[in-house]
Amino acid sequence: MNIKKFLFDRFISAIITPPLILAFLAYVYSLIKNINWIDALYSIPPIIWIILVLVIVVWVCIVAIRKKMDYTNSGYVAGIPRNGWENVLRKDYFGVKWQVRTPRHDPVFQNPFETNKVPKLNVDSTPRCPKCETKLEISEHLLWHTWECPNCGFKKQTWESNFKIRDRVQNVVDRELEVEVERENSRIRR
Ligand SMILES: [Zn+2]
Numbered sequence: 619m620n621i622k623k624f625l626f627d628r629f630i631s632a633i634i635t636p637p638l639i640l641a642f643l644a645y646v647y648s649l650i651k652n653i654n655w656i657d658a659l660y661s662i663p664p665i666i667w668i669i670l671v672l673v674i675v676v677w678v679c680i681v682a683i684r685k686k687m688d689y690t691n692s693g694y695v696a697g698i699p700r701n702g703w704e705n706v707l708r709k710d711y712f713g714v715k716w717q718v719r720t721p722r723h724d725p726v727f728q729n730p731f732e733t734n735k736v737p738k739l740n741v742d743s744t745p746r747c748p749k750c751e752t753k754l755e756i757s758e759h760l761l762w763h764t765w766e767c768p769n770c771g772f773k774k775q776t777w778e779s780n781f782k783i784r785d786r787v788q789n790v791v792d793r794e795l796e797v798e799v800e801r802e803n804s805r806i807r808r
Contacts, residue, residue: 633677636670683761689779700724706739708746709787713774714765715751716787717742739791743784747772756780 640662648658699721708715720737744753747767754765754772765774 633674636673640666640670680761683777686777687758687761687763687779689782703740708751709741709791710748711787711790712745712778712783714745714748714754716745716784718787718791737795739795741784741788741791743781745780745783 641659644658644662645655647661648655651658701722701724703719704722706718706720709718710716718739718741720739744756745765746753747770749772750767750770752767752769754767754774757764757766762775762777763779765776765780766772
């Protein structure tokens with residue numbers, strides 16, 4: 619991601635460049651005034667040091683937020699099944715709704731040996747409005763993501779990536795299905 623590389627470069631330069639510039643200025647100042655280099659460094663007014671520290675702190679915060687916002691390790695891409703998706707339910711999570719779906723039954727290509735197959739559930743990465751269930755529009759800003767409903771104006775600002783939350787919902791749904799299957803199996807055995 620370009621912004622990430624850009625921030626990383628700036629992050630490094632924000633930490634290293636100001637002290638270097640100060641050291642260089644102090645060196646020039648010491649030559650002009652014919653005083654010790656260290657004395658010149660000490661003669662820099664405290665306000666300059668405070669500003670320097672503030673700049674670094676602000677930048678570290680920005681980089682930390684950006685790191686939280688980026689969610690690149692998922693690599694999640696849902697292929698579209700041959701017959702498309704069939705919606706199963708909408709799950710409430712993180713203050714919005716998530717569409718849970720399953721590949722639509724394929725009468726032609728169905729494997730006859732897979733009769734008692736556990737259904738596959740998949741969570742759509744686009745969250746839905748908690749009020750009207752319209753798909754939310756996601757836009758990225760420097761320090762936050764905005765999830766906005768084009769229909770009713772619902773708006774949510776968050777540092778979290780929708781892909782990260784999607785993966786969490788997927789885990790929750792997978793576990794619920796697992797519990798359901800285990801319960802079903804124990805009933806059959808009895
Ligand atoms: Zn809405």
